[in-house]
Amino acid sequence: MIYHRVALIGLGLIASSMAHAMRQYRLAGTIVGHAQSAETRAIARELFCDEVFATPAEAVKGADLVVLCTPVGAMAEIARAIAPHLAPGATVTDVGSVKGAVVEAVAPHMPEGVHFIPGHPIAGTEHSGPRSGFATLFQNRWWLLTPLEGADPAATARLRALCEGMGANVDEMDVAHHDLVLAVTSHTPHLIAYTMVGVAEHMRRVSNSEVIKYSAGGFRDLTRIAASDPVMWRDVFLTNKDAVLDILGRFTEELFVLQRAIRMGDGEHLHAYFTRTRAIRRGIIEAGQDTSAPDFGRIAPPGEGKG
Amino acid sequence: MIYHRVALIGLGLIASSMAHAMRQYRLAGTIVGHAQSAETRAIARELFCDEVFATPAEAVKGADLVVLCTPVGAMAEIARAIAPHLAPGATVTDVGSVKGAVVEAVAPHMPEGVHFIPGHPIAGTEHSGPRSGFATLFQNRWWLLTPLEGADPAATARLRALCEGMGANVDEMDVAHHDLVLAVTSHTPHLIAYTMVGVAEHMRRVSNSEVIKYSAGGFRDLTRIAASDPVMWRDVFLTNKDAVLDILGRFTEELFVLQRAIRMGDGEHLHAYFTRTRAIRRGIIEAGQDTSAPDFGRIAPPGEGKG
Numbered sequence: 001m002i003y004h005r006v007a008l009i010g011l012g013l014i015a016s017s018m019a020h021a022m023r024q025y026r027l028a029g030t031i032v033g034h035a036q037s038a039e040t041r042a043i044a045r046e047l048f049c050d051e052v053f054a055t056p057a058e059a060v061k062g063a064d065l066v067v068l069c070t071p072v073g074a075m076a077e078i079a080r081a082i083a084p085h086l087a088p089g090a091t092v093t094d095v096g097s098v099k100g101a102v103v104e105a106v107a108p109h110m111p112e113g114v115h116f117i118p119g120h121p122i123a124g125t126e127h128s129g130p131r132s133g134f135a136t137l138f139q140n141r142w143w144l145l146t147p148l149e150g151a152d153p154a155a156t157a158r159l160r161a162l163c164e165g166m167g168a169n170v171d172e173m174d175v176a177h178h179d180l181v182l183a184v185t186s187h188t189p190h191l192i193a194y195t196m197v198g199v200a201e202h203m204r205r206v207s208n209s210e211v212i213k214y215s216a217g218g219f220r221d222l223t224r225i226a227a228s229d230p231v232m233w234r235d236v237f238l239t240n241k242d243a244v245l246d247i248l249g250r251f252t253e254e255l256f257v258l259q260r261a262i263r264m265g266d267g268e269h270l271h272a273y274f275t276r277t278r279a280i281r282r283g284i285i286e287a288g289q290d291t292s293a294p295d296f297g298r299i300a301p302p303g304e305g306k307g
Numbered sequence: 308m309i310y311h312r313v314a315l316i317g318l319g320l321i322a323s324s325m326a327h328a329m330r331q332y333r334l335a336g337t338i339v340g341h342a343q344s345a346e347t348r349a350i351a352r353e354l355f356c357d358e359v360f361a362t363p364a365e366a367v368k369g370a371d372l373v374v375l376c377t378p379v380g381a382m383a384e385i386a387r388a389i390a391p392h393l394a395p396g397a398t399v400t401d402v403g404s405v406k407g408a409v410v411e412a413v414a415p416h417m418p419e420g421v422h423f424i425p426g427h428p429i430a431g432t433e434h435s436g437p438r439s440g441f442a443t444l445f446q447n448r449w450w451l452l453t454p455l456e457g458a459d460p461a462a463t464a465r466l467r468a469l470c471e472g473m474g475a476n477v478d479e480m481d482v483a484h485h486d487l488v489l490a491v492t493s494h495t496p497h498l499i500a501y502t503m504v505g506v507a508e509h510m511r512r513v514s515n516s517e518v519i520k521y522s523a524g525g526f527r528d529l530t531r532i533a534a535s536d537p538v539m540w541r542d543v544f545l546t547n548k549d550a551v552l553d554i555l556g557r558f559t560e561e562l563f564v565l566q567r568a569i570r571m572g573d574g575e576h577l578h579a580y581f582t583r584t585r586a587i588r589r590g591i592i593e594a595g596q597d598t599s600a601p602d603f604g605r606i607a608p609p610g611e612g613k614g
Contacts, residue, residue: 097524122524125601126588132601141523171520181517184507186524192499193525195562197584199491199554202561206488212590213478216448217404217429217493218500218532220597225525227588230581237569237577247506248566252559254509255502259555262544270544274537277504281433281534283519290527294432294439296603
């Protein structure tokens, strides 16, 4: 057991997966939670929380670990509300997809003697809510910690042990670098996926039904990440504005160069570009971050016909 | 048996999958093939072709169905080469991802009495080559036929029966509409995926190793389609230029509107946009064109922990 009492604030995909994982691998004594909605609290009580509370202040009492699992936009208010009720020596972490804005929102409220260690598990699915969690979500995924200057090494090591206990690999980096890396590997990819789905939806000459029927040519891949939780993603773009705008600028430049190559009929440029990008896919598979099965394994592999 | 002798010209993912499917469902008597590379021909001979030939002209002799499965850029030359050797009454089809350019390249060479019926199976994986095919690739996927004016209804019906025999659903549409629909559902999504992967590769401040390690936040999804065959995709963009440039223009407009909302901090706009795009994902799942399993089923579903 790594923590005696863990309080999860916000009970969606990440919190419910953490609860299932902590229980399965016996990492926490008691797991309690808070969610705004009474319905969510009832589901959490039934599926993965020992106790649930109607306010975050009640939930954190006596907890040696508090995990903020709400959208980033809600964290400042929660930090203010829980601050007077945090146990001395407790660790507070979060699972937000941006770190700079979380530090700004949360750190000023943290009392002396409480360890605030921001974190971010790079794991998820397109599903959300308290029923969507499962114990293996973090297996072989990276969990980034961004400890602030002067952070207590023992508190960080303990949090790291929890993440590793749930199956994750842990890296530490600074807040600004985290937000840039994630703008490249997560935030901008989501934005362009949302945009492409929006374009398809607006096309008058191509009906929605055609877009849906003929989606297996690539489009459907983008619709998965464009089905992620809208509130969470709104907050990501509002709070990681600078890094996302930087990467979007680069993206548009590259796209214009390719667009020009198409317009000019420059096949050599296109071919060279499309060849280079294959190497990254291979790297991701070799690093264990994606399956090598064709089509993510969603179709029958060679030799295993279903027909 | 629907055709007595089928000649596959170009022996990659689609041709090899067709051969496996035609054999498994007994749709063809003899299956022969041609590929430029002697190595590919040897693999095809071993895995799925009754006979292979060093030239397309030899391969088509006596065939009642000829399927052009090469990149679109190679089809004009092949059409010219096979024309004098086609059997009277034979059907010639293709599997190219664009149809206007294929019709321009192939139709002028087709002799009187040969039925040229362009086609396009909307199915594939990111793998390519003669070893990548499997019999179930076309199961529940759409196969679009774009018969030209005056096409023989019996010849079209026979080709349709073959596609359906391999498990596909068949729709007919005109050539220009096909190219526009596919620009939305396949070509532009591939281009933006290639672009995003290219951006990630160019970033100096974010190392390739970080891009790979932390790819599970969305980026890895794009790398799958950006790992598709570079020659095929070069030809798609060179030959469906107008429709792709049209859709790219719309994409950039939409992206700029979202970019502006991020810059201005317009959370309502972002939230409304991200909410609308969820419906298309639901539609695709209901239409049987994607799995409802979280993360394409590539991770363990809830309740089935592997840990």
